[in-house]
Amino acid sequence: MHIPDGFIPLWQAVIYYIIALIVGFYSIRWARTSLDERKVPLLAVLAAGIFAIQAMNIPIPWGTSGHMVGAALVAIIIGSPFAGFLVLTTVLIIQALFFGDGGVTALGINIFNMAIISSWVGFYGFKWLKPVINEVPAVFVAAWASLFLAAIACAIELSLAGTFPLTLGLYFMGLYHAVIGVVGEGLITTIAFLAIKGVRPDLIYREEVGSHG
Template sequence: MHIPDGFIPLWQCAIYYVILIIALYFASKWARNNLNEKRIPLLAVLAAGIFAIMSMNMPIPFGTSGHMVGGTLVALVFMAPEATVLVFTVVLLVQALFFGDGGITTLGANVLNMGIIGGAVGLFTFKGLRKFIGKYPAIGVGAWLATFIAAEACAVEMALAGTFPLNIGLASMGLYHAFIGVIEAILTIIVIAALEKYRPDLLAWNDKSTSKNVEVN
């Protein structure tokens, strides 16, 4: 899902950077109000885990890649899509600078797909479905959909850039990430369930030290 340098014209990259700057502004405001000495290390641990799972790439035709994302996990732990913006900006920047995964010019687009879209889709899908299908099924659906939609957004961006046709991009990215999303859904459920059992205080809906608690049934 990482878009390398050169796959998107610079004027389009600039648009995605503007979106990233706006998202980082709101994410920084959230961080000042919600991150404390306990939750900052948690954010760092999650960032390390995201870095690890995104490093396991599956080549996809026309030059991009498929991999698990983890945006839903971060968003659910903090109950805030702003957390995913911070995590993915740092992780994707490090990957681009030191590991040649993704690009600097395309950083805005990559954070948009995996951090902003991935985190928001996963969190709000969970919020919308949990009362109808239950907590853990809602987590699974949210994680799967976040991975799938983020991949399709990547395909749309590269089609707009003229990198490859939209129909081929949607099919290629969608097919691979529909399968990857199943794995991500299972792992997200396992991690959240483990945290609820062994460290419920690390989940935002149980942490009384955050400025806003979220009720989760």
């Protein structure tokens, strides 16, 4: 879902850059008040793993492929969408500058979709679903939704840019990413969550009972 240069008019690209900077400012504030030193290596390992897995496209029908975003996994494990933002933004910057994956002018919009929308959908989706459908199904559904809704947002943005027609854009982006979301995001996120929980349950964020948040 990495948007290349040229798909978004520059004046619109600037708007997404500004939104990314504002959320970046609040993410730095979150880290300064809430990012525990013991979580820093975890953050770095998640970033490295997500970069690697994003290079592995999984085939889906219709001669198409797709890969995990990973923002939901980070937000759920660390316990904040701001952590998802910081990790995905790091990955997206390296992809755009070193690998030509996602345009440099489109970095703001790619951060908007994959670091902001995916992180917040993944985190709050998990938080709201967990009491209703239990922890592991909540991880799966929240991860699926984090990819699907980012793709829907992408289709709307590309239609605002005049690059895709709205209805067909929603149809194809929605269809492909609904499928990519099942294996590419939902299943891999669930496996990674269970693997981390199996070896280091202490690393997984737990909401304190009776406390804020």
